[in-house]
Amino acid sequence: xxxxxxxxxxxxxxxxxxxxxxxxxxxxxxxxxxxxxxxxxxxxxxxxxxxxxxxxxxxxxxxxxxxxxxxxxxxxxxxxxxxxxxxxxxxxxxxxxxxxxxxxxxxxxxxxxxxxxxxxxxxxxxxxxxxxxxxxxxxxxxxxxxxxxxxxxxxxxxxxxxxxxxxxxxxxxxxxxxxxxxxxxxxxxxxxxxxxxxxxxxxxxxxxxxxxxxxxxxxxxxxxxxxxxxxxxxxxxxxxxxxxxxxxxxxxxxxxxxxxxxxxxxxxxxxxxxxxxxxxxxxxxxxxxxxxxxxxxxxxxxxxxxxxxxxxxxxxxxxxxxxxxxxx
Amino acid sequence: xxxxxxxxxxxxxxxxxxxxxxxxxxxxxxxxxxxxxxxxxxxxxxxxxxxxxxxxxxxxxxxxxxxxxxxxxxxxxxxxxxxxxxxxxxxxxxxxxxxxxxxxxxxxxxxxxxxxxxxxxxxxxxxxxxxxxxxxxxxxxxxxxxxxxxxxxxxxxxxxxxxxxxxxxxxxxxxxxxxxxxxxxxxxxxxxxxxxxxxxxxxxxxxxxxxxxxxxxxxxxxxxxxxxxxxxxxxxxxxxxxxxxxxxxxxxxxxxxxxxxxxxxxxxxxxxxxxxxxxxxxxxxxxxxxxxxxxxxxxxxxxxxxxxxxxxxxxxxxxxxxxxxxxxxxxxxxxxxxxxxxxxxxxxxxxx
Ligand SMILES: Cc1ncc(C[n+]2csc(CCOP(=O)(O)OP(=O)(O)O)c2C)c(N)n1
Ligand SMILES: [Mg+2]
Numbered sequence: 001x002x003x004x005x006x007x008x009x010x011x012x013x014x015x016x017x018x019x020x021x022x023x024x025x026x027x028x029x030x031x032x033x034x035x036x037x038x039x040x041x042x043x044x045x046x047x048x049x050x051x052x053x054x055x056x057x058x059x060x061x062x063x064x065x066x067x068x069x070x071x072x073x074x075x076x077x078x079x080x081x082x083x084x085x086x087x088x089x090x091x092x093x094x095x096x097x098x099x100x101x102x103x104x105x106x107x108x109x110x111x112x113x114x115x116x117x118x119x120x121x122x123x124x125x126x127x128x129x130x131x132x133x134x135x136x137x138x139x140x141x142x143x144x145x146x147x148x149x150x151x152x153x154x155x156x157x158x159x160x161x162x163x164x165x166x167x168x169x170x171x172x173x174x175x176x177x178x179x180x181x182x183x184x185x186x187x188x189x190x191x192x193x194x195x196x197x198x199x200x201x202x203x204x205x206x207x208x209x210x211x212x213x214x215x216x217x218x219x220x221x222x223x224x225x226x227x228x229x230x231x232x233x234x235x236x237x238x239x240x241x242x243x244x245x246x247x248x249x250x251x252x253x254x255x256x257x258x259x260x261x262x263x264x265x266x267x268x269x270x271x272x273x274x275x276x277x278x279x280x281x282x283x284x285x286x287x288x289x290x291x292x293x294x295x296x297x298x299x300x301x302x303x304x305x306x307x308x309x310x311x312x313x314x315x316x317x318x319x320x321x322x323x324x325x326x327x328x
Numbered sequence: 329x330x331x332x333x334x335x336x337x338x339x340x341x342x343x344x345x346x347x348x349x350x351x352x353x354x355x356x357x358x359x360x361x362x363x364x365x366x367x368x369x370x371x372x373x374x375x376x377x378x379x380x381x382x383x384x385x386x387x388x389x390x391x392x393x394x395x396x397x398x399x400x401x402x403x404x405x406x407x408x409x410x411x412x413x414x415x416x417x418x419x420x421x422x423x424x425x426x427x428x429x430x431x432x433x434x435x436x437x438x439x440x441x442x443x444x445x446x447x448x449x450x451x452x453x454x455x456x457x458x459x460x461x462x463x464x465x466x467x468x469x470x471x472x473x474x475x476x477x478x479x480x481x482x483x484x485x486x487x488x489x490x491x492x493x494x495x496x497x498x499x500x501x502x503x504x505x506x507x508x509x510x511x512x513x514x515x516x517x518x519x520x521x522x523x524x525x526x527x528x529x530x531x532x533x534x535x536x537x538x539x540x541x542x543x544x545x546x547x548x549x550x551x552x553x554x555x556x557x558x559x560x561x562x563x564x565x566x567x568x569x570x571x572x573x574x575x576x577x578x579x580x581x582x583x584x585x586x587x588x589x590x591x592x593x594x595x596x597x598x599x600x601x602x603x604x605x606x607x608x609x610x611x612x613x614x615x616x617x618x619x620x621x622x623x624x625x626x627x628x629x630x631x632x633x634x635x636x637x638x639x640x641x642x643x644x645x646x647x648x649x650x651x652x653x654x655x656x657x658x659x660x661x662x663x664x665x666x667x668x669x670x671x672x673x674x675x676x677x678x679x680x
Contacts, residue, residue: 033596034524057494057530058461058522086460089495124380124432126443128459264679265671289678295671296662299653300381300443301432307655307674314676321678 001184007177009151010040010116013158014078018048021076024162027054027063028080037082038118038177064090064115068098068167071113076162081117084171085131098167099142113168114161120174120211121261122309127297130305132262137169138238138271144192145238147171149213151181153190153236160189168192171238173211195242197249201231204323205249205256206315207272209235212259219259219315228323238268246272247279254285255326257318259310264292285326289318348556350623356398356555357618358632360390360611363414365640366423370413370430370444373644374590379430382459383444386414388585391610392517393418395558396580399566400485405453405475407468408487410445411517412457415487419452423643433650440653441661462495464488465514469501472510476573483569484512485562491522493536505575506543513565514540514577517552519584524596540577552580553610583608 004012017024025048030037032045032055045053056063060081067077081087087094094115102110121130138145144166148154154172161168198213199220208216213234220230233249235242250256256276258269269290276288294308348356367385374383386393389411397418400406408415416426421437429436430444437447437454445459455471458464468486475482492498493516505512516536520527527534540547546568550561558580565576583605587594597605618624659672673679 030523030525032525033529037523055525055529057525058491059494059496061496089460124443126381126446126459127441128463129382129445264673287678287680291675294658294674296658299441299658300438300446301434301440301653302380303652303655304440304658307658310675314674317676318678 001182003180003182004151005177006151006154006172006179006181007038007040009155009183010158010172011042011044013155014041015044015047017078017159017162018044018052023074024076024078025052025054026078026080027056027067029056029058029082031055031080036080038174040080040116060086060089061093065093065097067113068093068101068111071111071167072101072109074112076112076114078114078116078162081115083129083174084117084119084133085129087115087117088133091136094137094143094167094169095140099140102166103142110165111167112165114158114170115168116158116170116172118172118174118177119261121293121298122305123174124300124302124305126300130298134169134171134238135262135266135268138268140239142167143239144168145171146192146236147210147238148236149176149210149234151179152183152187155183156187156190157192157236159187160192163189164192171210175211176214179214193237193240193242195233195235195237195245197231197245198234199230199232201229201253203229203253204319205231205233205246205253206259206319207233207235207246207256208259209238210261212261212310215310215312215315216259218312219319222312222316223319226320228319230319241271241275243275243279246275250276250280251283254283255288255322257289257291257315257322259291259315261310262293263295264290265295267292285328286322287325289322291315291318353556353618353623354628354632356394357614357624358636359394359418360555360614361632361636362423362639363390363393363417364611365636366417366426366643367413369640369644370427371590373430378648379444380432381443381445382410383430383590384411384588385586385590386411388519388583388605388608388610389517389552390414391555391614392552392558392580392582395555396485396487396515396562398555398559399562400483403453403482404566405455405468405471405482405484406487407455407464407471407484408457409461409464409489409492410457410459411489412447412454412487413444415457416447416449416452416454419449419454421447421449421452421454423639424646427643427647428650431647431650432652433647434653435646435650462488462492462497465492465497465501468512469505469510472505472512472575473508476508476510481570482511483566484510485515485566486512487515487517489522490516490518490520490527490536491525491530492516493539494530499542502540502543502545502575502577506545509573510575511569511573512575513562513569514575515562516577516579518579518581520581521584521588523588523592524594537577537579545575545577547577547579549579549581552582553608553613555614582610585609
């Protein structure tokens, strides 16, 4: 068992998988000589050389598509897209090709690849660089979308993603790279598609993932001092979605708040809320609330950005309102 | 940048170096100095946490910026990438408003909404700095389409970095501009690097101006550390675009004196690279050249130093004293036409 950052966990896992399987290779912008915009691939070029650590031109559509093609011939590319915002330039290749090839050709060819990419607002990066558009991918059958929130999960889930035979969008987060946690030695690959109750509680369920799982933990601490016992469900996988774990939790607590880092309308929270009303309708004592970003192109200026983004405070407010609304 | 980049153009811009008036040369020097000091001040303000987000500086590109902007008429349009502070200044936007944008204040060029990467000013016809690599190219092409459509005589200049020539939008845009005879000048500011990746490591044709030939578009490469040479080359391209409605691709070469952005320590650079950079400083070169030509004496130089320092200090003080945008304005710019059902919910607000 070692304590390490989320960044280190990703890096070590990439390295392990490259050592384990010659077909695993990484590519992306600035991942070799520059060692990655966020230094996830630090040292890998030196160790593995340019055949397996491939710097690409700035050409998201091109290199993501090339990874798909390489995967069709049995390689296992792990592509880094510098931030999820730039994945939009590769949207066509991901949605129209990576997600379709297995089905469209009647199951003759699968696409074993991983796209690693961080989301994250709150860094004053402005409207185009602060988006969390994992929803676009979570909407697409044929893709798997993972969103680990701790170093151990990051490691176990990246391992699973690389060994999986389908295209996986692996969502990281700028705000998580420096967070620390324990990572067991000999960690087994995670089972894809499983949420986890990361904090048991009795009064209310908070559903979150990625950075918001940490915000939820912070909110739960505050709520505890008010005598509100919040249970946290960390989704960890956005597609497939572990509806059972969510619904079982709400059946215990009787109410729920979803915390998400993106916009509310048609968002991930909307899917969770719909799931809860279908699976726990008779157990609900209050409407399901969603805490999400204000629906604006995110401004650069700090006070505006702060007002627009969900926070532990806004989550605490929504949870208190929800618990009050149960009339218990 | 390293020493691998070719400095000798296979085909230079066909320009006889016109000899500008001494006042013009001094004005160019002052412009370059202003950009230099402004950017240094921005770097400092960033470390003081007055500026956030990403912040890319024009250090080393002062002569390029000055020369390019000198070739444009006030009625011409400009699109740039995110490394655009200097362009905003050279387009005549008050340093106060440029700095205030970096500080995220309501007095900024984009009212604090855009930040370092997203400066916009209709009056100066700066139609945006853009943070998505290549994003500005189709837009600039479309602006040139609008000029052509309306039968105007404005020219659109579209600036980008070397790394940007590898994105699909570059090729799509050049093709359309050539196909439709649009009045646009694409400018590739070749500083030898994307972030840390060299031109040679990212471009199969590293003589970037040659890429225009695939679209039968005229192109040239010019020394981007020479403001006058840049101006001449750009003028020829701009005036040709204006009179003949033909696109052009101009490549300028210059060093990037610091990291990709203020937070990049540029560890991938060797000690020799760093030494070479010091020797390549275009501002120092220009000062020396003007001194030797008897155009700029020590006294004038000191005077300009003091003036520019005062201008930058004033800009920073103005930015510091300016208000942040009020939170009540958060929903002001989602739609130009107010619409029923538009969400004005803050994160903690319930939907009903
Ligand atoms: C589509 C897209 N991909 C990646 C990035 C991240 N990025 C920002 S600047 C940059 C390098 C651009 O290099 P170049 O075009 O040479 O411009 P320079 O920064 O050198 O002026 C990269 C990869 C981005 N902003 N947009
Ligand atoms: Mg460059």
